[in-house]
Amino acid sequence: MSAEAARAYFGIGEVLAQLRSEFPDVSISKIRFLESEGLVEPARSPSGYRRFRPADIERLRYILTAQRDNYLPLRVIRERLDAPDEPRPSSGRPAALTRRELLDAAGIDEESLAELEDYGLVRRNGRQYGQDALAVARAVAALSQFGVQARHLRAVKAAADRETTLIEQVVAPVLRQRGPGVRDKAASTAQEIATLSLRLHAVLVEAALAEAGLGQVRLG
Amino acid sequence: MSAEAARAYFGIGEVLAQLRSEFPDVSISKIRFLESEGLVEPARSPSGYRRFRPADIERLRYILTAQRDNYLPLRVIRERLDAPDEPRPSSGRPAALTRRELLDAAGIDEESLAELEDYGLVRRNGRQYGQDALAVARAVAALSQFGVQARHLRAVKAAADRETTLIEQVVAPVLRQRGPGVRDKAASTAQEIATLSLRLHAVLVEAALAEAGLGQVRLG
DNA sequence: TTGCTCCTCACGTCACGTGAGGTGGC
DNA sequence: TTGCTCCTCACGTCACGTGAGGTGGC
Numbered sequence: 285m286s287a288e289a290a291r292a293y294f295g296i297g298e299v300l301a302q303l304r305s306e307f308p309d310v311s312i313s314k315i316r317f318l319e320s321e322g323l324v325e326p327a328r329s330p331s332g333y334r335r336f337r338p339a340d341i342e343r344l345r346y347i348l349t350a351q352r353d354n355y356l357p358l359r360v361i362r363e364r365l366d367a368p369d370e371p372r373p374s375s376g377r378p379a380a381l382t383r384r385e386l387l388d389a390a391g392i393d394e395e396s397l398a399e400l401e402d403y404g405l406v407r408r409n410g411r412q413y414g415q416d417a418l419a420v421a422r423a424v425a426a427l428s429q430f431g432v433q434a435r436h437l438r439a440v441k442a443a444a445d446r447e448t449t450l451i452e453q454v455v456a457p458v459l460r461q462r463g464p465g466v467r468d469k470a471a472s473t474a475q476e477i478a479t480l481s482l483r484l485h486a487v488l489v490e491a492a493l494a495e496a497g498l499g500q501v502r503l504g
Numbered sequence: 505m506s507a508e509a510a511r512a513y514f515g516i517g518e519v520l521a522q523l524r525s526e527f528p529d530v531s532i533s534k535i536r537f538l539e540s541e542g543l544v545e546p547a548r549s550p551s552g553y554r555r556f557r558p559a560d561i562e563r564l565r566y567i568l569t570a571q572r573d574n575y576l577p578l579r580v581i582r583e584r585l586d587a588p589d590e591p592r593p594s595s596g597r598p599a600a601l602t603r604r605e606l607l608d609a610a611g612i613d614e615e616s617l618a619e620l621e622d623y624g625l626v627r628r629n630g631r632q633y634g635q636d637a638l639a640v641a642r643a644v645a646a647l648s649q650f651g652v653q654a655r656h657l658r659a660v661k662a663a664a665d666r667e668t669t670l671i672e673q674v675v676a677p678v679l680r681q682r683g684p685g686v687r688d689k690a691a692s693t694a695q696e697i698a699t700l701s702l703r704l705h706a707v708l709v710e711a712a713l714a715e716a717g718l719g720q721v722r723l724g
Numbered sequence: 725t726t727g728c729t730c731c732t733c734a735c736g737t738c739a740c741g742t743g744a745g746g747t748g749g750c
Numbered sequence: 751t752t753g754c755t756c757c758t759c760a761c762g763t764c765a766c767g768t769g770a771g772g773t774g775g776c
Contacts, residue, residue, distance in 0.1 A: 297729065305611050306646040312730090317766055331774050333730055357764075391525050405708070416711040423704040426526040430697050436670050440701055443663035444708035450656050451709075452716060467717065474718040477650050478709050481660055482702065484643040488625070488664035489671075489698050491636040496672060497687065498694040517755065532756090537740055551748050553756055577738075 293327070293335035302341065306480075307348045315344065323347055323362055346472070353479050380412035390421035399434070400424060405441055451477050513547070513555035522561065526700075527568045535564065543567055543582055566692075573699050600632035610641035620644060623654070625661055671697050 294302070296312055303310045318324055319334070324343050326334040336344075343365070350356045350364075381389065387397060400406040405424065406417045424437065451474050458470040493499055514522070516532055523530045538544055539554070544563050546554040556564075563585070570576045570584075601609065607617060620626040625644065626637045644657065671694050678690040713719055 295729070305642050308642070311767080313767055314765080316731095321765090329730095329774095331730085332732090333774080359764090405704075407711075414711075416707055416714070419707040420704060420711075422525045422528065423700050423707065427697065427700045427704070430693055430700075431674055432670075432697060432700075436674070436701070437704075439666055439670060440704050441708060443666070444705050444712065446659055446663070447705075448709055448712040448716070450652075450659060451713065452718070454650060454652055454656070455718065471713075471718045473650055474713050477647065477652060478706075478713065480643050480647045480650075481652075481656070482706050482709075484625075484640060484647070484657075484660050485664050485667075485705070486698075486702050487636055487639040487643065488661060489668055489702075491627075491634075491640075492664065492668040493671065493691075493694050493698065494636070496668070498672070498675065498691045515755070531741080533741055534739080536757095541739090549748095551756085552758090553748080579738090 293329075293337060294341065296326075296334050296336070299336045299341055299344070303344065303348065306345075306476075307352065310348060318344070318347060318358075321358055321362070323358065323365065349472075349476060349479075353475060380409070380414060381418060382412065383408075386413045386418060386421060389418055390425055392421055392425045396424070396428070397421065400437075403434070403438060403441060405437060447478070447481055451481075513549075513557060514561065516546075516554050516556070519556045519561055519564070523564065523568065526565075526696075527572065530568060538564070538567060538578075541578060541582070543578065543585065569692075569696060569699070573695060600629070600634060601638060602631065603628075603633065606633045606637060606641060609638055610645055612641055612645045616644070616648070617641065619654070620657075623658060623661060625657060667698070667701055671701075 296315055299315065300310060300312055315324075319326065324336075324340050324347070326336045326340050329335055346365075347358075347361055350361045351358075383397070387394065397406065400421065401408075406413070406420050408417070427436070454477060455470045455474045458466065458473060490499070516535060519535065520530060520532055535544075539546065544556075544560050544567070546556045546560050549555050566585070567578075567581055570581045571578075576584075603617070607614065617626065620641065621628075626633070626640050628637070647656070674697060675690045675694050678686065678693060710719070
């Protein structure tokens with residue numbers, strides 16, 4: 285190990301610097317707030333300074349990821365941190381929808397749904413559809429109002445498939461390891477890569493549209 | 505026009521139904537709140553019911569889009585709605601960065617940046633870099649920590665390029681029209697399509713990862 | 725001594741949600 | 751009369767941000 289390695293603790297400012305590139309909206313006051321809510325419990329120096337260990341930083345990373353990717357409220361995040369092995373309590377929304385419910389909730393018709401199923405955009409489990417199917421159907425319904433058609437949807441699907449494959453490749457070495465928690469770790473990594481790729485994709489499209497004079501508008 | 509067309513007004517519940525598919529987190533209380541903040545001003549029926557005209561709904565759509573896509577606070581959205589033609593006041597962040605500032609802010613080194621420029625992921629305007637360059641560099645820096653390499657980035661870039669092209673095609677007919685505000689309308693449409701495609705992409709990747717056992721994690 | 729980082733605590737703010745107690749049109 | 755949609759107003763909540771007034775280590 286080099287002289288720099290094996291730091292046992294980090295000050296709150298250092299923690300901030302480590303997290304900033306991945307979570308641009310983190311702040312010192314936010315970290316302190318998360319502690320006040322009992323979500324992290326860093327050690328303290330004799331003079332009262334917070335001392336974050338790597339495990340604390342991992343915990344912060346998890347919390348920030350859950351907020352950003354899953355829009356989870358802190359109450360729920362806390363529960364999951366506290367009781368990681370309990371089965372997920374049903375979260376209000378039904379996990380599954382019938383075909384009828386899906387059509388109604390998304391506001392699309394039979395033919396559209398059939399088309400989506402043909403393209404592989406929507407899949408069912410037996411006779412049921414999941415929340416993902418609803419999200420897909422809603423996005424497609426909104427897109428169709430702008431005249432976006434099948435070939436665009438196919439392109440999005442193809443890009444999503446390629447990205448999934450790549451993520452699986454990156455994560456594969458982790459999965460080859462043994463031990464408890466390996467799958468959770470792989471899944472967590474996969475999620476983060478997916479989020480970061482998505483952000484990259486969004487920024488690139490935005491920049492290209494701006495260049496074409498189709499950037500963010502200020503309507504009248 | 506059919507019997508159903510040419511509705512002059514919509515009740516708040518009908519407005520909600522129209523917006524839900526595109527903005528899943530809208531609610532009646534949110535719409536009422538936006539009115540209380542002076543962002544929309546629907547007419548009233550004699551009995552006090554809010555009566556939204558198409559123009560009011562457009563305005564809501566604009567507000568919700570600005571919140572969702574640009575994370576703008578309502579204060580700023582209100583300013584833009586009130587004074588749509590004023591030049592954008594400098595918004596705190598500098599619009600441009602030097603090369604040095606970009607490297608520091610993103611936490612990457614010279615070679616990485618040179619690579620990003622080679623791939624066309626980052627571009628400069630003269631000697632300056634924009635906020636988009638910073639966002640790209642940050643995302644790439646975070647991705648590299650997970651062992652994601654050049655070919656992944658190239659794939660993301662290619663997908664973003666294809667999507668941009670498709671959006672331009674969809675918007676082209678609008679641009680061919682004449683008249684004031686045509687470009688703004690085209691840009692607004694382009695932005696919405698981009699957002700919806702992004703959401704679709706995200707949902708598809710998420711669903712595929714879940715199927716592969718790499719879905720959202722509950723860490724210990 | 726001077727910066728610099730960090731601390732607590734009270735209060736403010738932003739964007740809504742909730743619930744009580746109503747009214748109005750088919 | 752019965753549902754149903756809609757109304758106001760007060761209060762609550764969630765996730766922080768701000769600012770005053772400090773302390774601690776090189």
